[in-house]
Amino acid sequence: MKILSVVGARPNFIKIAPLLDGMKREGGFISRLVHTGQHYDDSMSRVFFDQLGIPKPDHYLGVGSSAAPIQVGQIMERFLPLCREEAPDAVLVVGDVNSTLACALVGAYSEVPVIHVEAGLRSRDRGMPEEINRVLTDQLSTLLFTTEASARDNLLKEGIASASVHFVGNVMVDTLFRFRRLADENSDILNRLGVRSRHFGILTLHRPSNVDRVEVLRPLLEALGGLARRLPIVFAVHPRTEKRIAELELSSLEAPFIRVAPLPYLDMLKLMDHARLVLTDSGGIQEETTALGVPCLTLRENTERPVTVEQGTNRVVGSRADRVILEAENILSQESIPGRLPELWDGETTGRILKILRAWK
Numbered sequence: 001m002k003i004l005s006v007v008g009a010r011p012n013f014i015k016i017a018p019l020l021d022g023m024k025r026e027g028g029f030i031s032r033l034v035h036t037g038q039h040y041d042d043s044m045s046r047v048f049f050d051q052l053g054i055p056k057p058d059h060y061l062g063v064g065s066s067a068a069p070i071q072v073g074q075i076m077e078r079f080l081p082l083c084r085e086e087a088p089d090a091v092l093v094v095g096d097v098n099s100t101l102a103c104a105l106v107g108a109y110s111e112v113p114v115i116h117v118e119a120g121l122r123s124r125d126r127g128m129p130e131e132i133n134r135v136l137t138d139q140l141s142t143l144l145f146t147t148e149a150s151a152r153d154n155l156l157k158e159g160i161a162s163a164s165v166h167f168v169g170n171v172m173v174d175t176l177f178r179f180r181r182l183a184d185e186n187s188d189i190l191n192r193l194g195v196r197s198r199h200f201g202i203l204t205l206h207r208p209s210n211v212d213r214v215e216v217l218r219p220l221l222e223a224l225g226g227l228a229r230r231l232p233i234v235f236a237v238h239p240r241t242e243k244r245i246a247e248l249e250l251s252s253l254e255a256p257f258i259r260v261a262p263l264p265y266l267d268m269l270k271l272m273d274h275a276r277l278v279l280t281d282s283g284g285i286q287e288e289t290t291a292l293g294v295p296c297l298t299l300r301e302n303t304e305r306p307v308t309v310e311q312g313t314n315r316v317v318g319s320r321a322d323r324v325i326l327e328a329e330n331i332l333s334q335e336s337i338p339g340r341l342p343e344l345w346d347g348e349t350t351g352r353i354l355k356i357l358r359a360w361k
């Protein structure tokens with residue numbers, strides 16, 4: 001079976017790694033990889049390929065950054081001829097980024113079955129491009145692999161046939177379990193940043209809703225800067241956020257943080273594993289902290305990953321500075337917060353997916 005897999009942005013790399021590795025190890029698959037170039041900085045892309053052992057892409061589309069509709073259009077234009085040339089049995093997409101939707105559209109128009117890994121997550125917030133990408137990608141997909149029970153319910157409500165949906169668990173957790181020990185033994189990030197296990201926090205911000213408007217970003221950085229004077233906070237700054245901080249003239253507010261560029265996978269994993277608290281607006285980090293049992297505050301109004309709140313260590317607290325600080329204080333006043341591993345987040349999701357793929361054709 002020939003599978004044409006697609007990656008574009010940082011979280012895609014973490015999800016595709018175990019699938020490509022599994023296809024190669026178990027045999028029976030011809031695997032081809034396309035990188036759209038949505039993320040192109042070395043720190044957002046190449047370092048993940050190196051650390052996770054992802055093979056060099058067979059095709060690189062080099063789209064770069066632009067507004068979502070333009071980026072989706074450009075990816076489609078470049079992906080179509082090579083989808084024809086490769087003539088795969090299926091196009092495999094992961095997650096919810098613009099590259100995911102663009103290549104799902106090309107597959108569907110070309111009558112090539114689309115496989116979506118991480119289907120059915122819904123925030124019900126169409127203000128986020130990812131929600132549009134999720135809903136449409138799922139409508140275009142033939143096989144849908146889900147990470148949590150809520151996803152099946154969402155898909156069935158949207159008219160997806162039950163037989164197309166397979167609850168398999170979380171490939172991101174496969175990667176995390178595979179690399180956790182290696183990260184702990186090999187990464188010296190705690191020493192390099194001068195932080196002690198369980199005596200620091202981590203902050204990541206990149207959602208347009210948090211970083212594009214000065215009236216949201218300024219109070220957040222001011223308040224979290226106050227917290228950072230009591231608990232060292234490592235602020236890993238996404239390229240988008242870096243640009244906004246400069247444009248909005250907020251650079252002085254970075255002073256209380258331990259400011260670092262986007263971190264390689266192993267350093268980030270080690271940091272999360274040892275953190276007292278993580279503050280983020282990322283989707284993947286909500287899941288990774290739940291898998292690690294580390295408290296997470298999600299600086300958004302909603303989550304498409306409710307299992308991380310219902311069973312894991314995540315709390316959705318919005319982006320208002322006073323509320324975020326209150327919730328952070330609350331966590332710091334407790335020894336630990338209860339959380340358990342969601343069903344099938346066991347590091348064996350790739351095997352389940354490949355088994356279903358083999359039976360499918």
Ligand code: UD1
Pocket residue numbers: 009010011038039040041044065066068096097098099129130206207239240243282283
């Ligand atoms: C994208 C995904 C988001 C995911 C995130 C992980 C979409 C709609 N969003 O958001 O779901 O959580 O990746 O990081 O697909 N930039 C660089 N270098 C890069 C990449 C980006 O400088 O290698 C800058 C550019 O100015 C760009 C901006 O960051 O305009 C945003 O990049 P983009 O890929 O559009 O979205 P992300 O915010 O990274």
